[in-house]
Amino acid sequence: ATMDDDLAEMSALRRSSKYRTHQKQYGDRTTARKEREKSEATMLAKLEVEKEKKEAEAAKRKEEIAQTTQEIMAGLPTEFGMKKDDKLVHKKRNRSALEGQNGNGVDVNLYRQMNLPVTCEIVLAHGTKTISAMALDPKGGRLLTGSYDYIIKMWDFAGMTSTLQSFREMEPEEGHLIKQIRYNRKGGKFLCITGYRCASIFTRDGVREYKTNRGDMYIHDLQHTVGHVASLTDGHWNPKDETEILTASEDGTMRIWDISVERRSKEYIKLKSRTARRTPVTSCAFSPNGSMIAGAGRLGSLQIWERKAGRTGPRAKKRVMNAHEPQTETSCVTFASDSRTLISRGGDGTLKVWDVRKFKKPLKVFKGLPNLYPTSDAVFSPKGDYIITGTSNREEKTGKGELVIFSRKDLKEMQRIRISQSSVVRVMWNRRLNQIMCGCADGATRVLYDPNMSKNGALLCIKKKAKKKSAMDFGVFQHIQNPHALPLFAETQNPKRLRVKARADPIQSKKPLEPMKGEGVGGRIGVHNLTTHLLQAIAKTNVRQEDPREALLAYDEKTKNDPMFFGNAYKHTQPKQIYAEGTEEEEENEEVKKLKEKISSAPLGADPESYRKEWK
Numbered sequence: 001a002t003m004d005d006d007l008a009e010m011s012a013l014r015r016s017s018k019y020r021t022h023q024k025q026y027g028d029r030t031t032a033r034k035e036r037e038k039s040e041a042t043m044l045a046k047l048e049v050e051k052e053k054k055e056a057e058a059a060k061r062k063e064e065i066a067q068t069t070q071e072i073m074a075g076l077p078t079e080f081g082m083k084k085d086d087k088l089v090h091k092k093r094n095r096s097a098l099e100g101q102n103g104n105g106v107d108v109n110l111y112r113q114m115n116l117p118v119t120c121e122i123v124l125a126h127g128t129k130t131i132s133a134m135a136l137d138p139k140g141g142r143l144l145t146g147s148y149d150y151i152i153k154m155w156d157f158a159g160m161t162s163t164l165q166s167f168r169e170m171e172p173e174e175g176h177l178i179k180q181i182r183y184n185r186k187g188g189k190f191l192c193i194t195g196y197r198c199a200s201i202f203t204r205d206g207v208r209e210y211k212t213n214r215g216d217m218y219i220h221d222l223q224h225t226v227g228h229v230a231s232l233t234d235g236h237w238n239p240k241d242e243t244e245i246l247t248a249s250e251d252g253t254m255r256i257w258d259i260s261v262e263r264r265s266k267e268y269i270k271l272k273s274r275t276a277r278r279t280p281v282t283s284c285a286f287s288p289n290g291s292m293i294a295g296a297g298r299l300g301s302l303q304i305w306e307r308k309a310g311r312t313g314p315r316a317k318k319r320v321m322n323a324h325e326p327q328t329e330t331s332c333v334t335f336a337s338d339s340r341t342l343i344s345r346g347g348d349g350t351l352k353v354w355d356v357r358k359f360k361k362p363l364k365v366f367k368g369l370p371n372l373y374p375t376s377d378a379v380f381s382p383k384g385d386y387i388i389t390g391t392s393n394r395e396e397k398t399g400k401g402e403l404v405i406f407s408r409k410d411l412k413e414m415q416r417i418r419i420s421q422s423s424v425v426r427v428m429w430n431r432r433l434n435q436i437m438c439g440c441a442d443g444a445t446r447v448l449y450d451p452n453m454s455k456n457g458a459l460l461c462i463k464k465k466a467k468k469k470s471a472m473d474f475g476v477f478q479h480i481q482n483p484h485a486l487p488l489f490a491e492t493q494n495p496k497r498l499r500v501k502a503r504a505d506p507i508q509s510k511k512p513l514e515p516m517k518g519e520g521v522g523g524r525i526g527v528h529n530l531t532t533h534l535l536q537a538i539a540k541t542n543v544r545q546e547d548p549r550e551a552l553l554a555y556d557e558k559t560k561n562d563p564m565f566f567g568n569a570y571k572h573t574q575p576k577q578i579y580a581e582g583t584e585e586e587e588e589n590e591e592v593k594k595l596k597e598k599i600s601s602a603p604l605g606a607d608p609e610s611y612r613k614e615w616k
Helices: 002-015 017-075 108-113 495-504 530-540 548-553 556-561 584-600 608-615
Strands: 078-082 089-093 120-125 131-136 142-147 152-156 168-170 178-183 189-194 200-203 208-211 232-237 244-249 253-258 265-270 281-286 292-297 302-308 318-320 332-335 341-345 351-355 364-366 378-380 386-390 401-407 412-420 424-430 435-440 444-449
Touching (some): 253 281, 332 378, 351 386, 378 424
Parallel strands (some): 232 281
Antiparallel strands (some): 078 089, 178 189, 189 200, 200 208, 244 253, 253 265, 292 302, 351 364, 401 412
C-alpha cells in the first residue's frame, strides 16, 4: 500500500508543471555537458596529430642537418679519430691534407721523423674576420688573438674545456685594426700595435699600463715632435731591456720608447729612400742580441742599423734598396737566434733569406708564396732548422691556405701542408709546447700538435669535458659593486662612452659660462643677483626728473597739521615759512606746459592759427 501511494504521488508530480520545468532544465545541462566533452575529445585528437606531425618534422630536420654536416666535414681537411690509450678525442688531419708538393700521400711517421707536430689540431674560433695578430706567453699558458674586428681575445689552455671558449676579450683602440701583439720576455705585459698613432702596453690581465704620445702632424721635421704622426704598422720589445720598445709607422720613421721614464720617444730612426719623400715602414725587428734593428719600406728597401751602448746610429749601416718589388707590403722581417740570418716576407709572393754579414744579395729566394695581407708572418723553428710561413688565396671556397716548411740548412722547400680553405696569415712555433699556431683569414686559429711530441697547450684543454648543466644549478646573477676591487676585476669601459659622459659634465669639459638670457629693465638682464637688484631699484626711481621745490611743497600740509614733523625746528626763528620764488625760466616752463596741455586737448575742428600765435 505504501508503494502504491508513492507511485501515485510520483505520477501526479510528473503531470504537474513544476516537474516538467525541472526536467527541462536538467535535461538541457546534460546535453551541454555531453557536447562539451565531445568537443574536448576532438581538440585532444587534433593536438595529438599536430604533435606527431611536429615530431616527424623535427626528425626529418635532424636527419637533414646530420647529412649536411657529413657533407661539410667531407670537404674539410680534417676528421675526428679516437686514441686507443686514454680515449682522448684528437682531431686528426686526414691523408688528403698530409700531402707533399707533388700531391702524393705522406705517412704520418715521416712528419714525426722530421719533428713536425702537425698530425692533430684544435680550432679556436675568434670570429669571422681575419686573424691579424697572435701572441703566446713564454710559458705557453695563455694565447692572445687579434682580428680585423678590433678585438683581442684571451685563451687560457689550462682553464679551457673541450668547448674551446675564450675567457676574456677587450678592444684596445676603438675603431682601429689590431696589427701586432707581443709579450715581453717574462710574460707579464704585452705590447699592442693598432692602426692608431699610439702604441699601448697592457698587463697580463688586459689593464692599460702605458701609452705612447702622439706627434704633431703640422711639424715638417719629425725629429722635433714627440711621437708618430701616422698609423703604426709593427712593434717589438727590446730582448735585452724590457723598458724599451720599438715602433714603426707609416710616417716613414721608427721610434724607440723608454716606458720607465716618460712618454716622449727616446730615439728617432728615419728610413732612407731613393726620393726625398717619406717611405712608410711596413715592418721592423730587433735582433736577439739587441745589437741591430731591421726595417723594411714600402718601396722595397731593407735596411739595418747598429746599436752600441744603447744608442742607434743615425744612418743605416747596411741597406738594400731593391730587396722586394716596390709598392708591395714587406709584411715581416725576422732575425734568427744567432743574429746572423734574416728572413723577409714580401708582398710580391716571395720569401728571401739574407746573410747579415753579406747583405748585398739574398742567399735564397723562394717563390710561389702568394701574400695578400700586410701582416703575414715568417718565423724560424725553435731549434732554428726550419723556416715556416703561410700562403694566401683569393678564392676562400675553392682555394687552399697552406703552411709551407723550408729547410734552413739546405735552403729547400720540405713540405706544404694544407691548413684550411682560407689564407694562412699568422704563424707561430712555440718552443715549450712544440705546437704550431696558424691564424687564418676565416677568423679561426688552428693549433697543430702531435700527442707524442707536444706538451701541454692543446693537450690540456681537450682532456677537460664541459660541466653538464643540472636543473638544481641555480644562481642569482647580480652586479656587485666593490670599490676596493683589484685592477684584475676592473671593467674596461668604452672610450667613446667615457668621452660623451665627460663632455656632458661641465666641470670635466671646462665649459664656459653661458651668456645671460631673458628680458630686463632699462636694457639690463633680469638675473636674480645683488647687482641686478640694485640696478632695477635705481631704474624705477625718478629722483633726477623731480623738481625739489615741488617735492618739498608736497609736505606743506602735513607740516601744518603736524608741527612735530618739520615745524618745531623753525618755530621761533621763522614762524612764517618763506620759500624761494620761482625764476623766469621756471615760470616760462610752466606757461609752456599749460600751452602744450591746451593744444593736446584741442577739438578736431579747431583753428591752428590761434595756437601758433600763442606759441610765438
